[in-house]
C-alpha cells in the first residue's frame with residue numbers, strides 16, 4: 001500500500017510531466033526525424049526530402065512556441081478524418097461507432113484550407129484517417145500541394161493500386177500506414193476474408209519500390225499474445241515496415257469491453273517496443289501507452305486534435321464531443337474552444353494510469369463538466 005507521501009510525490013511528478021511536456025514532445029519529434037534519417041541513409045532521394053522536411057519542422061516548432069507565448073495551445077499533430085466512407089466493414093470499427101452527422105463530408109477545398117491553416121499555425125503532422133481515406137479520389141492531389149507537412153496516411157491497404165503506389169513514390173512527405181491485426185486468421189477475422197493476403201502483397205510491393213511505410217496494429221485482448229511480441233515486430237520489419245503504430249482497442253462498440261487490454265498488458269507491450277527499438281530501427285508509437293511520458297492523455301490540443309469528416313473539431317477520435325466546426329470558424333479559433341480548454345484544465349480526466357482511453361472511460365464526467373460551459377454535440 002503506497003504511503004501518503006509517495007502518492008503526493010507521484011501526483012507532483014505527474015503534474016510536472018503534464019505541465020512540462022512541450023519540450024519533451026518536440027524532442028520526440030526530433031527523435032522521429034533522426035530515426036527517419038538513419039532509415040533513409042541508403043536512399044539518397046529520400047534523405048534529401050527528409051532533410052528539407054526537417055528544416056520545415058524546426059520552423060513549425062518555433063511557430064508553436066511563439067503562439068504558445070501568446071496563450072494559444074497549438075498541438076504538433078492534427079488527426080483529419082477525411083471521410084466516413086469505407087470499402088471494408090471491420091468488426092468493432094470506431095468510425096462506424098460514430099454518429100457523425102449526415103451533413104455533407106468536407107470538400108476538397110475545405111481539406112486544402114484546413115491543412116493550409118494547420119501549416120500556418122506550426123502543426124507538424126496531419127494524420128489522414130477515416131473511414132478509408134483513399135476512397136477520396138482528390139486526396140493525393142490535395143496533399144501534393146503541401147510538401148512541408150508530413151502525412152501519415154492510415155489506410156486499410158485495399159485501394160493501394162499500382163498506379164497509387166507509383167503516385168505515392170513521388171510524395172515522400174506522405175507515409176502509408178497499413179492496418180493489420182496480426183496473422184491471416186486474426187486479420188481476416190476482423191477485416192474480412194482475403195484482406196491479409198492483399199495487405200501483405202501491398203507491403204511487399206512498397207518494400208520492393210524502396211518506399212518508407214508503416215503498419216498500424218489495433219491491440220486487443222484477443223490478438224495481444226500474437227502482436228505484442230518481438231517475433232511479430234521482426235516479421236514485419238523484415239518485410240520493410242519502418243514505422244509501427246500500436247493502437248489500443250477502445251470499446252466504442254457496446255459489449256466489447258472485454259477486448260480492452262489490461263494495464264499489465266500495456267506495460268508488457270511498452271517493454272517489447274523498447275527492446276525492439278534497439279534491435280529493429282524504426283519509428284514506434286504506442287497509443288495511448290506512450291502518453292504517460294507526457295503526463296497523460298495528449299488529446300484536446302496537448303498533442304493532437306481531431307477533425308471529423310463533417311468538420312467538427314473533437315478532442316480525440318475516441319472522444320465523441322464537438323462544440324465547433326472548422327467550416328464556420330478558423331482552426332486557430334477552434335483550438336481555443338471551451339470544450340478543449342475545459343478538458344485540458346481538468347487534467348485528472350486525462351490520467352491514464354488505470355489503462356485504456358481516459359476520455360472514453362470518463363465520458364460521463366466530461367459531459368457533466370461541459371454541460372453549461374459550452375453548447376456541444378455528441379458524435380458517438
Ligand code: SF4
Pocket residue numbers: 086087088089090092093094095096130131132156
Ligand atoms: S478499414 Fe478502418 S474505417 Fe474501414 S471498416 Fe475497417 S476499421 Fe473501419
